[in-house]
Amino acid sequence: METPTTPDERLKPSHERLTAPGQRLEAFGNQLIDVHAWLRDELGRLRGDVESHLAGRSVRPRALAAHCLAFCSALERHHTGEDAAAFPALAEQFPQLRPVLQELTRDHRIISDILRRLQSLLDGLGDSDAAQPRDVQAELDGLAALMESHFTYEERKIAAALDSLDIPGWHDAPPAFLRIASASASASASASASDSGDDGDGGGDDDASHC
Numbered sequence: 169m170e171t172p173t174t175p176d177e178r179l180k181p182s183h184e185r186l187t188a189p190g191q192r193l194e195a196f197g198n199q200l201i202d203v204h205a206w207l208r209d210e211l212g213r214l215r216g217d218v219e220s221h222l223a224g225r226s227v228r229p230r231a232l233a234a235h236c237l238a239f240c241s242a243l244e245r246h247h248t249g250e251d252a253a254a255f256p257a258l259a260e261q262f263p264q265l266r267p268v269l270q271e272l273t274r275d276h277r278i279i280s281d282i283l284r285r286l287q288s289l290l291d292g293l294g295d296s297d298a299a300q301p302r303d304v305q306a307e308l309d310g311l312a313a314l315m316e317s318h319f320t321y322e323e324r325k326i327a328a329a330l331d332s333l334d335i336p337g338w339h340d341a342p343p344a345f346l347r348i349a350s351a352s353a354s355a356s357a358s359a360s361a362s363d364s365g366d367d368g369d370g371g372g373d374d375d376a377s378h379c
């Protein structure tokens with residue numbers, strides 16, 4: 169484990185830290201930014217699917233619901249992971265960040281409320297009520313605005329501090345807030361179901377039901 173010796177070193181981006189000849193570890197702040205970029209892309213695709221559905225093109229309600237639930241699950245997992253792992257580690261190493269971390273945690277709760285409303289709407293998606301997809305679209309619009317401001321603020325305030333953390337276990341087994349792969353597989357499966365016209369009955373992973 170590399171032990172920074174000065175405050176400046178602790179905040180120095182460590183994405184090019186050498187761990188062995190020819191091997192580099194990507195710093196956690198950079199990984200956070202990568203996860204945010206992926207979530208932004210996924211939300212963009214989801215909003216595109218909703219627009220297509222509203223325009224009467226190709227995307228069936230059950231497939232749309234599966235895609236939406238997969239995304240909600242990935243976002244919720246990212247935020248609960250930050251609350252459980254990233255923020256406590258940062259609060260311990262950088263007490264001056266605690267007010268920022270409290271703000272970010274408040275954002276997570278607001279976003280969770282939006283995800284719960286989406287879940288409720290999605291439970292009835294595909295019924296004859298034509299207003300529901302519009303309601304989903306409105307919730308996704310609000311979610312996109314809040315998510316963007318949250319991600320931007322979070323990256324500005326904590327990415328450098330995350331870069332300075334050296335927690336080998338996070339490299340060996342990435343905590344939930346740094347994971348893309350499993351959520352990506354779930355969303356891809358849902359997107360494939362959407363593309364193929366599958367109604368999504370067998371799609372999605374277990375996490376989708378927790379959204």
Ligand SMILES: [Fe+2]
Nearest residue numbers: 247250272322
């Ligand atoms: Fe966050």
Ligand SMILES: [Fe+2]
Nearest residue numbers: 204246250322
């Ligand atoms: Fe985040």
